[in-house]
Amino acid sequence: MIIGAIEAGGTKFVCAVGDEQGNIFEKLVIPTESPEITMPKVYDFFQEKNIERMGVGSFGPIDINEKGGTYGQIQRTPKIDWIDFPLAGDIEKNLQVPVVVDTDVNVAALSESRWGNAVDVDTCLYITVGTGIGAGAIVNGGTLTGLSHPEMGHIAVRRHKKDTFAGACPYHKDCLEGMAAGPAIEERWGKAGIELAEDPLVWEVEAYYLAQALVNYIYILSPERIIMGGGVMQQEQLFDMIRENVLEMLNGYVSSPRLTEENINEYIVPPGLTNEAGVKGALGLAIR
Numbered sequence: 001m002i003i004g005a006i007e008a009g010g011t012k013f014v015c016a017v018g019d020e021q022g023n024i025f026e027k028l029v030i031p032t033e034s035p036e037i038t039m040p041k042v043y044d045f046f047q048e049k050n051i052e053r054m055g056v057g058s059f060g061p062i063d064i065n066e067k068g069g070t071y072g073q074i075q076r077t078p079k080i081d082w083i084d085f086p087l088a089g090d091i092e093k094n095l096q097v098p099v100v101v102d103t104d105v106n107v108a109a110l111s112e113s114r115w116g117n118a119v120d121v122d123t124c125l126y127i128t129v130g131t132g133i134g135a136g137a138i139v140n141g142g143t144l145t146g147l148s149h150p151e152m153g154h155i156a157v158r159r160h161k162k163d164t165f166a167g168a169c170p171y172h173k174d175c176l177e178g179m180a181a182g183p184a185i186e187e188r189w190g191k192a193g194i195e196l197a198e199d200p201l202v203w204e205v206e207a208y209y210l211a212q213a214l215v216n217y218i219y220i221l222s223p224e225r226i227i228m229g230g231g232v233m234q235q236e237q238l239f240d241m242i243r244e245n246v247l248e249m250l251n252g253y254v255s256s257p258r259l260t261e262e263n264i265n266e267y268i269v270p271p272g273l274t275n276e277a278g279v280k281g282a283l284g285l286a287i288r
Contacts, residue, residue, distance in 0.1 A: 003286045004051035004097065006042065007278035008058040008087065009104060010079060010131070013038060014279045015045045020287050022115055022280055034081040035090075043094045054091055054099045055286030057107030057278050060134075062087065064102055064149050072101040100285055104128075106136035106143035107281030108271075112227050113138045114284050116272030121224035125217055126271075127152070129210065130230035133177040137221055142288065144221075153177040157212045160205045163188075180209040182232050193232055207238055211245030214268065218246075218254060225258075229271040236270075243268050 005024075007014040009032060016027040026049075030041045046054075061075040072088020088099045102110075109118075109126035118124035118138070127135040133153030137144040144150060154175045165188040169178030178184055185193045189202055196202045214226055228239070243264045250259060258267045271277055 001053075002049065002051050003283055004046055004049065004054040004095070005279050005282035005286060006054065006056045006058075006091075007104065007107070007282055008032075008056055009278070010059045013042055015042055016279045016283065017046075017049050017051060018280075018283045022283060022287075024276065024280065024283070027279065032079070035085045039090060039094075042091075046095055051095070051097055053286045054095065054097050055107070055282040055284070056087065056091065056099060056101045057104045057282040057285065058087060058101060060103050060149065061151070062101065062103065062149070064106075064145055065147065072099065100288075102143050102145075102285055103134065103136060103149045104278055105134040106145075106149060107285050108229070108277050109136035109138045109227070109281070110143055110284045110288075111273055111277045111281030112271060115280060116277065117227055117269050118225050118272075123221070123223045124225045124227060125221060125223040126227045126229065127213070127217075128230035129180065129182075129228065129232040131182050133181050133213075133230075135217070137223060139221070143285075152213070152217065153181070155213060155216060157209050160208045162201065163205050176209060176213050180206055180213075180232075185232065193235060197235060197237075203235060203238055203241060206232070206235075207241035207245050210238070211242045211249060214242065214246050215249045218250070218259075222254075225266075226268045227271050228268060229277070233270065239268065239270070 001020055003018055005016045011032055013030040016024045018024040028045045063070045063073045073086045074082045088101045092099045112118045113124055123139050125137045135152035157176050167174030167178035168184040168187050169175050
Protein backbone atom coordinates (compact mmCIF):
# COMPACT_ATOMS: atom_id res chain seq x y z
CA MET A 1 0.00 0.00 0.00
CA ILE A 2 1.27 3.49 -0.86
CA ILE A 3 0.52 5.99 1.87
CA GLY A 4 0.80 9.77 2.02
CA ALA A 5 1.91 11.62 5.14
CA ILE A 6 1.99 15.29 6.06
CA GLU A 7 3.64 16.91 9.06
CA ALA A 8 1.85 20.26 9.00
CA GLY A 9 3.99 22.51 11.16
CA GLY A 10 3.88 26.18 11.95
CA THR A 11 6.99 26.89 9.87
CA LYS A 12 7.01 24.06 7.34
CA PHE A 13 4.95 21.26 5.81
CA VAL A 14 6.86 17.98 5.44
CA CYS A 15 5.20 15.83 2.79
CA ALA A 16 6.16 12.19 2.29
CA VAL A 17 5.20 8.98 0.55
CA GLY A 18 5.76 5.67 2.33
CA ASP A 19 4.40 2.23 3.17
CA GLU A 20 2.93 0.20 6.05
CA GLN A 21 6.38 -0.64 7.45
CA GLY A 22 7.16 3.02 8.00
CA ASN A 23 9.58 3.27 5.08
CA ILE A 24 9.69 6.71 3.47
CA PHE A 25 10.38 6.71 -0.26
CA GLU A 26 10.14 10.38 -1.12
CA LYS A 27 9.91 13.60 0.88
CA LEU A 28 9.51 17.33 0.27
CA VAL A 29 9.64 20.32 2.65
CA ILE A 30 7.35 23.27 1.87
CA PRO A 31 7.34 26.56 3.85
CA THR A 32 4.14 27.25 5.80
CA GLU A 33 2.67 30.40 4.33
CA SER A 34 -1.04 31.02 3.77
CA PRO A 35 -3.26 28.07 2.74
CA GLU A 36 -3.61 29.63 -0.72
CA ILE A 37 0.15 29.48 -1.22
CA THR A 38 1.11 26.33 0.68
CA MET A 39 -1.64 23.84 -0.16
CA PRO A 40 -1.31 23.92 -3.99
CA LYS A 41 2.37 23.00 -3.55
CA VAL A 42 1.34 20.13 -1.26
CA TYR A 43 -1.11 18.84 -3.85
CA ASP A 44 1.44 19.15 -6.66
CA PHE A 45 3.82 16.91 -4.69
CA PHE A 46 1.25 14.15 -4.21
CA GLN A 47 -0.15 14.17 -7.75
CA GLU A 48 0.68 11.00 -9.67
CA LYS A 49 2.02 9.30 -6.54
CA ASN A 50 -0.97 6.90 -6.42
CA ILE A 51 -1.40 7.20 -2.67
CA GLU A 52 -4.33 5.25 -1.20
CA ARG A 53 -4.76 7.13 2.10
CA MET A 54 -3.34 10.12 3.92
CA GLY A 55 -2.23 10.75 7.53
CA VAL A 56 -1.76 14.30 8.79
CA GLY A 57 -0.12 15.52 12.00
CA SER A 58 -1.00 19.19 12.29
CA PHE A 59 -0.23 22.24 14.35
CA GLY A 60 -3.26 23.37 16.27
CA PRO A 61 -5.59 23.81 17.80
CA ILE A 62 -7.40 21.57 15.31
CA ASP A 63 -10.67 19.64 15.53
CA ILE A 64 -9.87 15.92 15.67
CA ASN A 65 -13.32 14.76 16.80
CA GLU A 66 -14.48 12.56 13.93
CA LYS A 67 -18.07 12.70 15.18
CA GLY A 68 -18.28 16.46 14.82
CA GLY A 69 -19.05 18.45 11.72
CA THR A 70 -15.71 20.23 11.52
CA TYR A 71 -13.28 17.31 11.68
CA GLY A 72 -9.82 18.36 10.53
CA GLN A 73 -10.57 22.08 10.68
CA ILE A 74 -7.92 24.33 12.18
CA GLN A 75 -9.24 26.43 15.05
CA ARG A 76 -7.99 29.49 16.95
CA THR A 77 -4.34 29.23 15.99
CA PRO A 78 -1.95 32.19 16.24
CA LYS A 79 -1.42 31.67 12.49
CA ILE A 80 -4.31 33.92 11.52
CA ASP A 81 -4.46 32.87 7.85
CA TRP A 82 -5.20 29.28 8.87
CA ILE A 83 -8.06 29.87 11.31
CA ASP A 84 -11.12 27.81 10.22
CA PHE A 85 -9.23 26.28 7.29
CA PRO A 86 -10.75 22.79 6.64
CA LEU A 87 -7.42 20.99 6.32
CA ALA A 88 -8.71 17.40 6.18
CA GLY A 89 -11.64 18.25 3.91
CA ASP A 90 -9.49 20.24 1.51
CA ILE A 91 -6.93 17.43 1.21
CA GLU A 92 -9.66 14.85 0.68
CA LYS A 93 -11.32 16.96 -1.99
CA ASN A 94 -8.10 17.66 -3.89
CA LEU A 95 -6.43 14.26 -3.65
CA GLN A 96 -9.53 12.02 -3.52
CA VAL A 97 -8.22 9.81 -0.70
CA PRO A 98 -9.40 9.14 2.87
CA VAL A 99 -7.69 11.47 5.36
CA VAL A 100 -7.08 10.98 9.08
CA VAL A 101 -5.84 13.91 11.16
CA ASP A 102 -4.30 14.27 14.61
CA THR A 103 -2.10 16.80 16.38
CA ASP A 104 1.61 17.06 15.70
CA VAL A 105 2.44 15.97 19.26
CA ASN A 106 0.03 13.04 19.16
CA VAL A 107 1.61 11.71 15.98
CA ALA A 108 5.07 12.24 17.46
CA ALA A 109 3.98 10.07 20.40
CA LEU A 110 2.64 7.49 17.94
CA SER A 111 5.91 7.56 16.01
CA GLU A 112 7.97 7.01 19.17
CA SER A 113 5.72 4.12 20.19
CA ARG A 114 6.15 2.37 16.83
CA TRP A 115 9.73 3.13 15.89
CA GLY A 116 11.39 5.18 18.63
CA ASN A 117 12.08 5.20 22.36
CA ALA A 118 8.75 3.73 23.44
CA VAL A 119 8.60 0.53 21.41
CA ASP A 120 8.92 -1.58 24.56
CA VAL A 121 5.97 -0.05 26.46
CA ASP A 122 2.21 0.10 25.91
CA THR A 123 1.65 3.68 27.08
CA CYS A 124 3.81 6.74 26.61
CA LEU A 125 3.71 10.51 26.70
CA TYR A 126 5.52 12.79 24.27
CA ILE A 127 6.01 16.41 25.30
CA THR A 128 7.62 19.06 23.15
CA VAL A 129 9.04 22.23 24.70
CA GLY A 130 9.81 24.87 22.12
CA THR A 131 7.96 27.87 20.74
CA GLY A 132 4.98 26.42 22.58
CA ILE A 133 4.45 23.42 24.83
CA GLY A 134 2.32 20.51 23.74
CA ALA A 135 1.98 16.87 24.67
CA GLY A 136 0.49 13.77 23.14
CA ALA A 137 -0.20 10.39 24.68
CA ILE A 138 -0.51 6.82 23.46
CA VAL A 139 -3.05 4.75 25.38
CA ASN A 140 -4.27 1.29 24.30
CA GLY A 141 -2.42 1.60 21.01
CA GLY A 142 -4.04 4.87 19.97
CA THR A 143 -3.64 8.57 20.56
CA LEU A 144 -5.51 10.16 23.45
CA THR A 145 -8.49 12.21 22.29
CA GLY A 146 -11.84 13.27 23.72
CA LEU A 147 -13.77 16.48 23.11
CA SER A 148 -10.83 17.17 20.84
CA HIS A 149 -7.13 16.89 21.64
CA PRO A 150 -5.55 17.47 25.06
CA GLU A 151 -3.96 20.87 25.72
CA MET A 152 -1.39 19.74 28.26
CA GLY A 153 0.78 22.80 27.69
CA HIS A 154 -1.76 25.05 29.36
CA ILE A 155 -2.07 23.44 32.78
CA ALA A 156 -1.62 25.59 35.89
CA VAL A 157 1.73 25.43 37.69
CA ARG A 158 2.99 26.72 41.03
CA ARG A 159 5.32 29.68 40.78
CA HIS A 160 9.02 29.19 41.53
CA LYS A 161 10.00 31.16 44.64
CA LYS A 162 12.69 33.09 42.72
CA ASP A 163 10.47 33.89 39.72
CA THR A 164 8.52 37.15 39.38
CA PHE A 165 7.82 36.81 35.64
CA ALA A 166 4.15 37.50 34.84
CA GLY A 167 3.91 34.87 32.12
CA ALA A 168 3.77 34.98 28.33
CA CYS A 169 0.63 33.04 27.37
CA PRO A 170 -1.87 35.40 25.69
CA TYR A 171 -4.77 33.40 27.15
CA HIS A 172 -3.60 32.41 30.65
CA LYS A 173 -0.41 34.40 31.33
CA ASP A 174 1.28 32.03 33.83
CA CYS A 175 0.21 28.58 32.64
CA LEU A 176 2.95 26.03 31.87
CA GLU A 177 3.48 27.34 28.33
CA GLY A 178 3.42 30.92 29.56
CA MET A 179 6.15 30.17 32.09
CA ALA A 180 8.36 27.58 30.38
CA ALA A 181 8.12 27.74 26.57
CA GLY A 182 10.95 29.26 24.56
CA PRO A 183 9.37 32.73 24.24
CA ALA A 184 8.79 32.83 28.03
CA ILE A 185 12.47 32.09 28.65
CA GLU A 186 13.53 34.85 26.28
CA GLU A 187 11.06 37.39 27.63
CA ARG A 188 11.92 36.64 31.26
CA TRP A 189 15.72 36.72 30.90
CA GLY A 190 16.14 39.03 27.90
CA LYS A 191 18.01 36.41 25.86
CA ALA A 192 17.17 33.24 23.96
CA GLY A 193 17.71 29.99 25.82
CA ILE A 194 20.69 29.05 23.68
CA GLU A 195 22.49 32.15 24.99
CA LEU A 196 21.75 31.23 28.62
CA ALA A 197 23.22 27.73 28.69
CA GLU A 198 25.70 28.56 31.45
CA ASP A 199 23.25 30.32 33.78
CA PRO A 200 22.15 27.76 36.41
CA LEU A 201 19.18 29.80 37.69
CA VAL A 202 17.57 29.80 34.23
CA TRP A 203 17.48 26.02 34.13
CA GLU A 204 16.60 25.63 37.80
CA VAL A 205 13.42 27.62 37.15
CA GLU A 206 12.74 25.83 33.86
CA ALA A 207 13.18 22.35 35.34
CA TYR A 208 10.90 23.24 38.25
CA TYR A 209 7.98 24.10 35.95
CA LEU A 210 8.48 21.18 33.59
CA ALA A 211 8.82 18.69 36.44
CA GLN A 212 5.52 19.90 37.93
CA ALA A 213 3.84 19.21 34.62
CA LEU A 214 5.32 15.72 34.38
CA VAL A 215 4.20 14.89 37.91
CA ASN A 216 0.65 15.92 37.04
CA TYR A 217 0.75 13.81 33.87
CA ILE A 218 2.06 10.85 35.87
CA TYR A 219 -0.78 11.17 38.36
CA ILE A 220 -3.46 11.50 35.68
CA LEU A 221 -2.23 9.36 32.76
CA SER A 222 0.27 6.99 34.42
CA PRO A 223 2.45 6.66 31.29
CA GLU A 224 5.09 3.94 31.21
CA ARG A 225 7.58 6.33 29.60
CA ILE A 226 7.87 10.08 29.07
CA ILE A 227 9.71 11.42 26.03
CA MET A 228 10.75 15.08 25.99
CA GLY A 229 11.69 16.88 22.77
CA GLY A 230 11.67 20.33 21.24
CA GLY A 231 14.18 23.14 21.01
CA VAL A 232 14.33 23.94 24.73
CA MET A 233 15.16 20.32 25.56
CA GLN A 234 18.34 20.67 23.50
CA GLN A 235 19.71 21.99 26.80
CA GLU A 236 20.64 18.48 27.88
CA GLN A 237 21.34 19.49 31.48
CA LEU A 238 17.58 19.85 31.88
CA PHE A 239 16.98 16.11 31.82
CA ASP A 240 18.79 15.33 35.05
CA MET A 241 17.33 18.41 36.75
CA ILE A 242 13.80 17.44 35.72
CA ARG A 243 14.29 13.83 36.81
CA GLU A 244 15.53 14.95 40.22
CA ASN A 245 12.61 17.35 40.66
CA VAL A 246 10.07 14.72 39.60
CA LEU A 247 11.30 12.23 42.19
CA GLU A 248 11.31 14.91 44.88
CA MET A 249 7.79 16.10 44.01
CA LEU A 250 6.36 12.58 43.84
CA ASN A 251 7.96 11.85 47.22
CA GLY A 252 7.47 8.12 46.77
CA TYR A 253 3.70 8.37 46.35
CA VAL A 254 3.55 6.47 43.04
CA SER A 255 5.01 3.02 43.64
CA SER A 256 6.79 1.84 40.51
CA PRO A 257 10.29 0.52 39.83
CA ARG A 258 10.43 3.00 36.95
CA LEU A 259 10.14 5.92 39.36
CA THR A 260 13.29 5.31 41.35
CA GLU A 261 16.74 6.89 41.30
CA GLU A 262 18.06 3.73 39.65
CA ASN A 263 15.58 3.78 36.74
CA ILE A 264 14.39 7.37 36.27
CA ASN A 265 16.98 7.91 33.50
CA GLU A 266 15.16 5.28 31.45
CA TYR A 267 11.74 6.72 32.27
CA ILE A 268 12.20 10.37 31.23
CA VAL A 269 14.13 10.26 27.97
CA PRO A 270 14.84 12.24 24.78
CA PRO A 271 13.24 11.19 21.48
CA GLY A 272 14.58 8.18 19.64
CA LEU A 273 13.53 9.71 16.32
CA THR A 274 14.69 13.14 15.19
CA ASN A 275 14.02 14.76 11.81
CA GLU A 276 11.43 12.25 10.63
CA ALA A 277 9.48 11.77 13.89
CA GLY A 278 6.52 13.92 12.84
CA VAL A 279 6.13 12.69 9.29
CA LYS A 280 6.66 9.04 10.29
CA GLY A 281 4.00 9.55 12.94
CA ALA A 282 1.61 10.83 10.28
CA LEU A 283 2.41 7.73 8.27
CA GLY A 284 1.67 5.58 11.31
CA LEU A 285 -1.61 7.41 11.80
CA ALA A 286 -2.73 6.50 8.29
CA ILE A 287 -1.58 2.90 8.76
CA ARG A 288 -3.60 2.61 11.96
